Amino acid sequence: MTKEDDRFIQVREGEPLFDTRRKTGRVIAYRVFSASVFFCICCIWLYRVTVPTEIDENRTGLIWFGLYWVVVQSLWWNPVWRFTFNDRLSRRYGNDLPSLDVFVCTADSVIEPPLMVVNTVLSAAALDYPPEKLAVYLSDDGGSELTFYALAEAAEFAKTWVPFCKKFDAEPRSPATYLSCKASKLGSAAAEEVAMLYREMAERIETAARLGRIPDEARLKYVEGFSQWDPDATRRNHGTILQILVDGRKANTVTLVYLSREKRPEHHHHFKAGAMNALIRVSSKITCGRIILNVDCDMYSNNSKSARDALCILLDEKEGKEIAFVQFPQCFENLTRNDLYGSMMRVGADVEFKGLDGNGGPLYIGTGCFHRRDVICGRKYGEEEEESEDISETEMIKALASCNYEENSQWGKEMGVKYGCPVEDVITGLAIQCRGWKSAYLNPKKKAFVGVAPTNLHQMLVQQRRWSEGDFQSIVRFGMPKERSALD
Template identity: 60%
Template sequence: MENKIDTATKLGRIPENVRKEHKGFSEWKPGTTSRDHQPIVQILIDGRDLNALPTLVYMAREKRPHRHHNFKAGAMNSLIRVSSEISNGPIILNVDCDMYSNNSKSVRDALCFLMDEKKGHEIGYVQFPQKFNNLTKNDIYANSLRMFNEVHFHGLDSLGGPLYVGSGCFHRRWSLIGNRYKEVPEEDLKICKSNTVEESTFVLEEKAKVLATCTYEDNTQWGHEVGLKYGCPVEDVITGLTIQCRGWKSIYFNPARAGFLGVAPVTLEQTLVQHKRWSEGDCQIFFSKYCPFLYGYGTIQLGLQMGYSIYCLWALNSVPTLYYVIVPSLSMLNDTLLFPKVSSIWFIPFAYVIVAAFAYNIWECRRIGFTFKGWLNDKRMWLFKRQTSYLFALMDTLLKLLGINRSAFVVTAKVTDKDVASRYEKEVMEFGSSSLLFIILATLALLNLLCLVAGAKKLLMDARGFEEFFLQFLICSLLVIVNAPVYQGLFFRKDNARMPTLVTVISVILAMLTCFVTLL
């Protein structure tokens, strides 16, 4: 079915043999495209006929070029309405299109929470972790989200429940359509038909089509008080926050066998773009009326408000990170002392924080399964994302607040060719495009390399320099180590995934110009 739909889209017409085989294709007209078509609803398998398989419905909501379709949130709200007409099942499972079920017991496990006799009535949704089936051994782009899955979300589970992350989530329909928490009657969990009279498949399909039109939501609360929220790149997070602020709790369930598996980005640019969208959406939440400290005041625990803010403040983390990436190195180049001397008693607090933070982080990462190289990759991507993704997310958020820019939903591309896939499996970092993201990464990496060379020369020539600039030299050295793949991409690699010549030239000029201005 998927191949036939893709073929029809590419050809711009429906082959006659396919048109006769599936009723849904007969509704396609000349000029129909994926962005301009009427609503299509077809019940492929009718579970009411005592079929061996449950009801299976194909739905394509109406789309018109002049109507905003609200991306994923709009699609899910249409699905909620159509399913209410056909089955009205009390539990809704949301899985992204690039994910699949990996554990046949997931439904049973989720229902055990939702139908618990003592606490089940207060559970709005059960969230499974996002996991991927194409991660490399050392997770080169830190896409496993292991720290969130194995540490953070378990902590949130004790404070009212984790965030809704947009996939692998079992929702109680009653909570998802905007109702506040109340004692849910036992019959709410019985799967009943919405229509008391048995209606023909044709009648059901025609009724459902009306619910999937562009105009159905006009002058309604859909996307505002009902269903998933509109107007935010991370509609899942803001929807989950709203559900919890209405009194519902959530459950985080992380079984030994992953419930759902998906496809992680396999290039550096894909990863950075994905995190730019996530951090921008979270930042917009923080500066809106849905800020966890304002919207959640008096309705969710302070700990959960702080838990949400970890993600809402991702973009703002770019500011202090850029300070430590740029200022200590340039200050060492300019003989400006920022930290206490090694012989000073005030050096002890700095030394304690550095050693304690690194030791604890390494221990924690090893405890949850990181290899040492995997830990280094995680720190590298921590730095890369804050230098680029979070910086652009913060800038776009500020522009939006000033009314200058409008948010756009950027889908992360995950289709790759054989060469890219081969390099990914070998854990060779992919550059290859003249992206502004890479210009920033390369410029900052070269800036620290130049400062390290100058600093090393200074320390060798003057013994007092080591005592005075030790911490600045240490920070600069660590940054150079973390940026090792960038230097390889700039100067040593010859494959198609190396850093483009244009990026190299621009970055070298910018780095040298910055150092020259600093020395003036």
């Protein structure tokens, strides 16, 4: 009997858009192994507790390690694998998909070179998604004219790049990566032209970065944007800069927006969490995408289907309704030899997150995550979704990214991304789950997002220390009933 080809059958009512599978054999084998280890741990505990203290001074350490082992079993006990049916999504919804806002965050034009940042923006703009439903917002906490200039250049280049990707089904859609790995086999005239345009753009951006000077023609061409920088503006002290570089609402193309929220030395800016909240408010008055994708500026989209994959989960009629966000793993392309610093996080990505997914859902890890806008804004599970907000004028929208806006408000507490924790993403995800939502983990063969991992010991230690401090804080905050009810 031939297997029915899924592409040619009509989607039946109630047919799921994704499937959740368990590998029973593997799971049973692991559970047997785990039970045998547990038996041994119990024997050690028994011995340590019965033996006199004078002989055994290491009692607490071993008991603690045993307890730790028991607790982390929850991560390995019930792993699940999710598979999406993209073709069913296309047949059921066609181009009638919810609007999607992509938030790219950058903070420093030296550490995060503008050319890398715009490659991430371009890869997101070229996602396989109806262009008029897609908007990419770049939040620049560095308040850098150079980053703005690079985005303006990228907005021009996007006019060629996005149609090119769609026409030739190019992958991956970060131009730098595509052109470097396909350079020798480009062949077609269209590809040569796009490669030439990219090289010219990259050259202009890199020259401006090297000289620390924006070309005069560009200042004139984008005068509306550049005029928003005061002569005495610094990265820690400037007003809101907001420029809609491409307004796709009018032109049936992808919307591109530059935002650098107001910064004043006397106001705490709350790092990336503050940037995310400003983006949530500002975008709510421009495109107000029902779905929000958050990526770090060094994590380009490597698989143009990721947005559709995430929607297979979020739009599924049966199980999707209770899922608040879909998290993809963090993958890296610059791993050191033998992955010296363990940046691949293989245990986390291949095992533990699948285990978390089997127990209510993975954590939100700050990048490669698709959220429902209303949920990240504070909606509880079971409440009705509200109508989208009004569209306003640019000057009114700028007030939403000012330092004072959040005073005496719930932003950073009940609304948006939470403040006061080095891993704002993890604690925000946990708070969403405390409000009754689930989340889902997708780890497709073709990596959805690919980024840059720390390349030296110093960078790695800084990152690990921040994560450990943040994760520990999250455990303490969620462990205490008073804090926990404040997060609910």
